[in-house]
Amino acid sequence: MISVRELTKVYRQPARDVVALDNINLDIDDGEIHGIIGRSGAGKSTLVRCLTLLDRPTEGKVIVGDQDLTGVTDTELRNARRRIGMVFQHANLLSSRTVADNIAMPLEIVKTHKAERRARAKELIDLVGLSGLEDTYPAQLSGGQRQRVGIARALAADPDVLLCDEPTSALDPATTNEILTLIRSVSSRLNLTVVVITHEMSVVKTLCDSVSLLDDGKILESGKLAEVAGKVNSRLSRALLPLPTHELAAADLVLEVVGKQDAVNVPIASHIAEENPVTVHITAANVETLGDTRFAHYLLAISSAEQINITGIEATLARHGYSERARAKEGVQV
Ligand SMILES: Nc1ncnc2c1ncn2[C@@H]1O[C@H](COP(=O)(O)OP(=O)(O)OP(=O)(O)O)[C@@H](O)[C@H]1O
Structure with a gap:
């Protein structure tokens, strides 16, 4: 038109x-x-x-x-x-x-x-x-x-x-x-x-x-x-799926991840913790529908007693339909 x-x-x-x-x-x-x-x-x-x-x-x-x-x-x-x-x-x-x-x-x-x-x-x-x-x-x-x-x-x-x-x-x-x-x-x-x-x-x-x-x-x-x-x-995407204001996470690794449709129902933090030797806290979250599509946007604070294997975490994210949006070290606002 x-x-x-x-x-x-x-x-x-x-x-x-x-x-x-x-x-x-x-x-x-x-x-x-x-x-x-x-x-x-x-x-x-x-x-x-x-x-x-x-x-x-x-x-x-x-x-x-x-x-x-x-x-x-x-x-x-x-x-x-x-x-x-x-x-x-x-x-x-x-x-x-x-x-x-x-x-x-x-x-x-x-x-x-x-x-x-x-x-x-x-x-x-x-x-x-x-x-x-x-x-x-x-x-x-x-x-x-x-x-x-x-x-x-x-x-x-x-x-x-x-x-x-x-x-x-x-x-x-x-x-x-x-x-x-x-x-x-x-x-x-x-x-x-x-x-x-x-x-x-x-x-x-x-x-x-x-x-x-x-x-x-x-x-x-x-x-x-x-x-x-x-x-x-x-x-x-950042403006459409904003995260609420959050405290800086005290963690070894801070990950911002996005999933859509079926991935929204996946307990991604639990899966990361089950499949990798790490603990995971959801620091901030935004789940909403845009058009007909549901989106989940999480800020995850990840810690471990060992050296963190990011490749393993990325494999878990990909397996469950999540993409990594940004990665930050401890104390860095993403
Ligand atoms: N008649 C004009 N003569 C000279 N410059 C102009 C004129 N109209 C707009 N501009 C310039 O063109 C640019 C875009 O202006 P415009 O008014 O289209 O922006 P805008 O996004 O509508 O802003 P706002 O939301 O503040 O109205 C600005 O740099 C403005 O100064």
Whole structure:
């Protein structure tokens, strides 16, 4: 549905050029929810602007459906943009208009008949869970309700793509979950392709099928959630499966290991101790499901009266479906 090819954006400054996006390649399938995560200054806002051609890329292509947005006329671009609904951090509603009129605004711009606008707004109000609030004004709504109106407005022109720029950054955790659940449900009901820009990994975990890590204008890692989480030593995997804060382990060897699916049910610490002359303590653990895949991430403190045979321990890990993520000596934080 969305293909980004060798997208580069350079801002020419008097003192120096700023390369905000550097050769970005991205493929997002129909109906997929893709998260783009990155810290401040990574290039997220620039990418949003370039995806909608609000900012012209310096180089590269943005293909939505079968249309290359970088190669169309202004009129074609205006039409193409209607197929992309936008949701922002703040819903930015017009305070003088009711919920129904805010939602219908994109239809007003394309001169849809009033009765049709009203009917479409009503349909969307029900879809986003605001039934009965059509004649309410934004000031009477909570932040979460306002964002629901923002989502309904983004859906008014029946887009194929929903582009969400930090959609929950201004909301509390409970409301965040409600809004993410809503985005997920409208995506599956309407077969919408969704791109979510965020700096919060919890948003990616709750909402996304796949994720890209944007850093310094480059996509460093990208893939389905379960795939990237399973890659040992990848930055996304570390962020997706974080260990809780832990004390430094007083041990001869500290191992960080990751297992998935059936391996999660394996008592790996016991197996290491049974199959090797060592004692094993689990110092920190995180077991969770990403996509449809269960993961176990453990920090193991291993001690022995003898010289530790790491090859033997690695063989035990491999036999039971675990990969070693990192190894540290006593007193080293991993
Ligand atoms: N109009 C502009 N002119 C010059 N430089 C810009 C412009 N817009 C963005 N930049 C630069 O491009 C880089 C990426 O900025 P961008 O705003 O896309 O990052 P971001 O990931 O969205 O950050 P944040 O999360 O803080 O909004 C930064 O170095 C920024 O200073």
